[in-house]
Amino acid sequence: MRGKKAIACLLGLQLVAALPVTAAVSGQAKVPANPPTVQVTVNGHVTQLQKPSIIIGGSTYMAIEDLTHLLHAKWQAKGQSGVEVTLRTGVILSFQLNTKRAAVGDKWTEIGAGAISHNKQVYLPLRWVIEQAGHELKWNSQTRTVEIVAPEGYDQFKQVDFASLTQEEKDFVQKAKGRAGVHQLGDLYVIARGQSPNPGYGIEVVGTEWSWEQLKVYVRLTKPEPGRMYAQVISYPYVLVKVKLPPYTTLVVLDADTQQPLFEGAEGI
Structure with a gap:
């Protein structure tokens, strides 16, 4: 498990190192030097993240390692400018970094906010990924918290x-x-x-x-x-x-x- 994670991290760092940190491609919002951060909860419980979740152009982004850990998914680099996330249901989500292009399975499309590279880390659009996993996402403006609502029984221990x-x-x-x-x-x-x-x-x-x-x-x-x-x-x-x-x-x-x-x-x- 540790070996797989280390390889994924290494591939991710190599992938991001080859890309401009503040790229603005295909209408993708430019990443500010210090984007605002937000708190994330899952079914009311605060999540402990390795990297802070950030807001760019009105969309919330989460580091790919944190997001896949939260969803019990796995990820890998694809080529020089792509990443692939396999949900625990077997559904595969693909992204072209710093563009709005994403795919569910082999069906590619443009989404409102795509995957980006920031501070040598891949970040994914939280709402889009969460919805593909069958969860609901809410924004609490008073507490500046992104609330993820998982289906009843999901991970319920x-x-x-x-x-x-x-x-x-x-x-x-x-x-x-x-x-x-x-x-x-x-x-x-x-x-x-x-x-x-x-x-x-x-x-x-x-x-x-x-x-x-x-x-x-x-x-x-x-x-x-x-x-x-x-x-x-x-x-x-x-x-x-x-x-x-x-x-x-x-x-x-x-x-x-x-x-x-x-x-x-x-x-x-």
Whole structure:
């Protein structure tokens, strides 16, 4: 994964280096030296970007690496003056840099704002790409925030209660909870610590991180509080989560403190 990203970055830098930074081709707006920046949210959550999103000629642009990361897409340079973005649905978006030419699949057209090069980075028109991915984009003028509204269920990672499960899912949990590891039934995942000597041992999800190929779930294994008495009964700590993963994406559980994979050698997904 890191190797692929490094190659993509290198190709991108080589591509942009060969192009004028403030080119104005085919009616494309000239890029100012210091364009205004905006904040971006997805379903109400602020996104953490590597490069600031900018406004040029009334259109919002996002760095290609940030945008493809947000959409769980991938990108590559095409020739000397083009880039190609593959959405997780398999749809391919193509751009000719510093022009208004873009394509969905093999159908080329001119769009209102095209891809540009700025500060040795490829930037894409946010609204056009977001709409091709099936999302909605809104502008909040009071907070100067671009609000991306993803379809219901998109990337929705949520913890669920045992009582909310179907009988089939409950039966699966009962069988899986005693085995340390990650166990899957459809969009249900059981992240189990395994057998523990008392209820003082636990497991909790503390965060998630998406990438093109992985959903990283950070968990913490908790221990009994010092000095507290616990009933000496066997327990099976686990958490239940539901998420619909994009194609070719896997769920990986990491220790929140060490950043290392948990349950090596245990039954996986």
